[in-house]
Amino acid sequence: MIDSPAARSLRVELGSRAYDILIGPGLIGRGASYDGALRGRRVLIITNETVAPHYREPVETALAQSGHEVDTLILADGEVHKTLASIDTIAEHMLSSGYGRDTTVVALGGGVIGDLAGFAAAIYQRGVDFVQVPTTLLAQVDSSVGGKTGVNHPLGKNMIGAFHQPKRVLADVDVLATLPQREFAAGMAEVIKYGLIRDAGFFDWLEAHMADINARDPELVAEVIRRSCANKAEVVVADEREAGERALLNLGHTFGHALEAELGYGAWLHGEAVAAGMCMAADTSKRLGWLNSAQVERIEAVIAAAGLPIAPPEQTSAARILELMRRDKKVTAGTLRLVLLTDIGRAIIHEDLGAALDDTLHHYLAA
């Protein structure tokens, strides 16, 4: 049985960098949500042109009412803007407005805004505080927990960045109302991932409730967020700098990043590429004798039920995907290592892939 969803606040225990994740409706417009998370009087909200019309005003009002001096910087929307140039734009704005070290940056948006605003906060005057207000399911369950921030480089995704923990995360379920179905599904890819790598009970629960989750039943969605964040927080606390268990969070991501790069960033959403990548990882795991066909079918069924792809586009080149996978930053000393499954709820990192990886690539892709 799953815990009661009534009280939804999670503490991420990272010593001097510990912080709370608040989960529930109506959080962003309530001043109390920010209490204790803002260091100085000045707050800079960083958001984008898509999110601003919906949520800028309630956040500004809540912060102003609690006596803060609030200013909002609106960036262009899209992964294509997750660049060092945007960091320079943010720094320019902050310096010309005289922001000091006691500034708090509020990242109001999806994963791109969280990564950009978080990285800007990490390196502005060698680090100022920031608060995450994620407005997509993906950002709520994944990128707002763990402290990874950064930007893309033309030669690879997330290649420039920092570990910088937020002072608080506000996962407001009401903001998901404006989220397109395709983006909701993309967030579900990471949710399913937590079940697959470390929480078989959660996987069973998702299997049982997917239809109501897709209908965005608020109680179920809040529980999806809580249990996902709890899983991620446990992993991050055990391994803040990604030396060990944290790497298991990359299930499906080495395949997924290669697919995103090959299809062109933005053609597939990150969650869609990860969904197909998790199916490919399950296939490789089956070829190594670790999963049976019934388990792979359950995995594919849950992913399909969430409205996600269970395979990459067939015309993609296997050789090209392998080459891109070898360029992934998880590659150490030239050895390709993959996160694979030994059971539903149990993942390992494996590098002795034999022919299994090639067989998987040729099963799904063109020569």
Place this chain on the structure above:
Amino acid sequence: MIDSPAARSLRVELGSRAYDILIGPGLIGRGASYDGALRGRRVLIITNETVAPHYREPVETALAQSGHEVDTLILADGEVHKTLASIDTIAEHMLSSGYGRDTTVVALGGGVIGDLAGFAAAIYQRGVDFVQVPTTLLAQVDSSVGGKTGVNHPLGKNMIGAFHQPKRVLADVDVLATLPQREFAAGMAEVIKYGLIRDAGFFDWLEAHMADINARDPELVAEVIRRSCANKAEVVVADEREAGERALLNLGHTFGHALEAELGYGAWLHGEAVAAGMCMAADTSKRLGWLNSAQVERIEAVIAAAGLPIAPPEQTSAARILELMRRDKKVTAGTLRLVLLTDIGRAIIHEDLGAALDDTLHHYLAA
């Protein structure tokens, strides 16, 4: 009495980020100097066009002989290149060469190279290891200890950066042989600073030995480096993220940064601006009744004996310097705070400056 200078290795005790500073002759060309400080097989030396002709070859050879795959990136020389654009150049080189997370970056050069290469290491794939091989006295006694890395922005110095501790620092006294006298003197400004803020015995020792230090007696220079690094390391260990005592290291720097900005970066060396700034801080301290005239004269005499300026250019505008000081990143919530002296060897942070700061500015500068 000062400790014996025979065994010169200092450990900076920062828990999981602890590292050693080795001080002595012939370090950079000896493979053993790098033992235990290099994580993977691949090493990237980042240096500049001035340093490379002198010291690239011995470092490359030492690293190659210990079985490492070595590559060198040579940047243009000068503070003007300490920009986010140079970080992008480094990232481009590293990504196109396929450097992974187990890379070690070796920063071979002065403070600019240390700041740039250190910051690139801090944010490349969210952080790789780096080793500092400082080739100026200033970098050996100051910027290679403490983990501050970063770049300038057109709107301010060191405004973008990270705290990233090196895995080792090699302070090779032989490399100072090619250092121009003016740059040696600039390094001595930071050396004198340690005496002023926390080590009166060191100040006395410098007063007694300045002529032989200026003649670069190798034993005395090694002792200058050791005692400076020991002082800085003690401060950094007590206050890694610059919340408290570490701010005392900024004696003379708020004045100095304003002078550098007003005169144009590069017109005066950083150490020269800090030297004049320390005299100005001593003057303000005297006006507050904390130092007497004899103490201020001793301070000026040591600074002058090191070949450093004891005042800014007279034609500089007091109002402009005050405006620039207010823009310094140490300013919290609009309040200007200065590091001042209550004795030789004892510094405090003070913000209730009354008329003393204005009087100092008008004493040294034009209206």
